[in-house]
Amino acid sequence: MGTLNIAIIGDSRPSRPHIGKAVAAQSSVSCKVFEKDVDRHVKNRGGSLDLHPESGQRALQEAGLFEKFKKLARPEGETLRIYSPDGIVLMDESRGESGRPERFANRPEIDRTQLRNLLLDSLAPETVQWNSRLQDIRNQDDSKLTLVFTNGNEETGFDQVVGADGAWSRVRPSVSETEPSYSGISGLDCRISDVDARFKKLSEHVGRGMCLNLGSDKGLMCQRNSDGAIQLYAFARLPKDWFSTCGIDFTHPNARREVTNMLFPEYTPLQKSIVLNSDPDTIGRQLYMLPVGFQWSHNPRTTLIGDAAHLMPPFAGVGVNVAMKDALELAHAIIGEKAEQEEPSSLSIRLREFELGMWARAKQNAEVTIMYQDLFFHQRGGIAMVEYFAKKRQEDAQENTI
Incomplete structure (x- = not known):
């Protein structure tokens, strides 16, 4: 496919840019990650993340990091307790009581900083350029792109720019005027x-x-x-x-x-x-x-993943998993993985196919997120969430008996 020069604009979130690089490193693609923070130690807070088998865990497997992840993961962190404001226990999975449906199983927790460090440590030191806050993206005469940063630096000669830079993405305005x-x-x-x-x-x-x-x-x-x-x-x-x-x-x-x-x-x-x-x-x-179902006009040289593409509240616990799936699928599109019987396609076509798939996943997950937000902040408090889980367990049991 020749030599492709890819720039990934990140915001030091775990996984957004780094999974894509970890997979793309298996090909001949040249890739740089530009992070706005001064160094990897700036962001050291935040809760833990549960990685799902079909998305976050799969991305780590393809990046060759799954065994290291298992050493850091905490299966005991999967349990959920729900209390009412008067201190009454409404649900407690840690005591072996009925809780969430089986679909919530096998989602071990890992701290954000641990996941971020796991991914950073897998990269060659020169891959990540710190203290690089994007200011502008400019077109070159040779149809390549130049990145201009607020520290005065410029990086030239990129075929593709990936905006993995979070809620207030500086890349998103290149493809859409929509804001969160x-x-x-x-x-x-x-x-x-x-x-x-x-x-x-x-x-x-x-x-x-x-x-x-x-x-x-x-x-x-x-x-x-x-x-x-x-x-x-x-x-x-x-x-x-x-x-x-x-x-x-x-x-x-x-x-x-x-x-x-x-x-x-x-x-x-x-x-x-x-x-x-x-x-x-x-x-x-x-x-x-971002609006549920947010899309943008296809730009063959610029795309978005993670929060930059489909920012949503955290109440379904899918944000990092969706982002890791984005990065994995985008890496496949850039590398050009296709079945042997298929004709090779251009990068623009593969990116368009990637975006269509990502938008569909994002819309579905955003709808689930809104549903869970309404359960977290329900007029009836935790009772509504406990009843919802009980209903889903009953539906699953009925499906299993058919």
């Missing part, structure tokens, strides 16, 4: 370190996996990380301007208590303490999403 819109969900991103030693009751409440404390249109959503810390998202359905109109000074040390009193007054003292005992570096978050 507010999902209706906001809150605090918190972390509690050294939980086992400092807060034993909190540790027991959360357990070793995921713990959802769901009230009416709100929730304290916890994840255990590999270092024993707890990642917490204290989210609710809130207006877009809530952070500026709620009257809370978020620079003040008492901000977490004010948020807890305002949004979660009916929760038990133990549940409230998940927020109150969190580390000082709490972050205010608003969740955004």
Whole structure:
């Protein structure tokens, strides 16, 4: 296929650019990854990720990283607990009780930073160019592309640019004017370190996996990380301007208590303490999403994957898996893998076929995500989610008896 020069614009998310490179490295494709962060150590927070067999795990297998992943993965992190705001256990998979349907099995957890480092360590050192925040993409006279970065650097001679640069992609404007819109969900991103030693009751409440404390249109959503810390998202359905109109000074040390009193007054003292005992570096978050079914006019030299292509809230747990599937399928398209009996096709045609498949997957997953968001933030709290899982278990049992 000759020599193709591919540029991948990333934002240091685990998997977005790196799986594509890991697979493409098996071919003669030249590939560089440009990351906006100064180095790999800048982003060190975030919850854990459950990798699905048909997407995230498959991508790691084809990249030759699955055995290393299994050494880091935590099957015990798969369990889910759901509490009501008065502390009543509505569901607890860790006790062997009925929980989610079997389709949720074999999805072990791994920390974001661990997955990112696993992927970075698999690359040649010169592959990733750090401190490279994209400013512009320019056309050259020879039909190739030049990348201009905010640090003044320019990189020339690219045949293809892949935007894997997240929600506020700088590549997306090359193919579409569409921007993400507010999902209706906001809150605090918190972390509690050294939980086992400092807060034993909190540790027991959360357990070793995921713990959802769901009230009416709100929730304290916890994840255990590999270092024993707890990642917490204290989210609710809130207006877009809530952070500026709620009257809370978020620079003040008492901000977490004010948020807890305002949004979660009916929760038990133990549940409230998940927020109150969190580390000082709490972050205010608003969740955004691209339109369900978002597409763009095909550009033979520019495409998007991951959040840049189909940003969605995290409530179906599919974001990283969809992105890894994107990267895997895109790598196949770039390499030109085809059945022997098929005629070779141009890169533009293969990219178009890739985009059509990605858009279909993204639309389906976005619809599922909206459904789960409505369960996480339901007027009936966690009861609605427990009933949904029970209904799905019953449907699966009926299908298995046919």
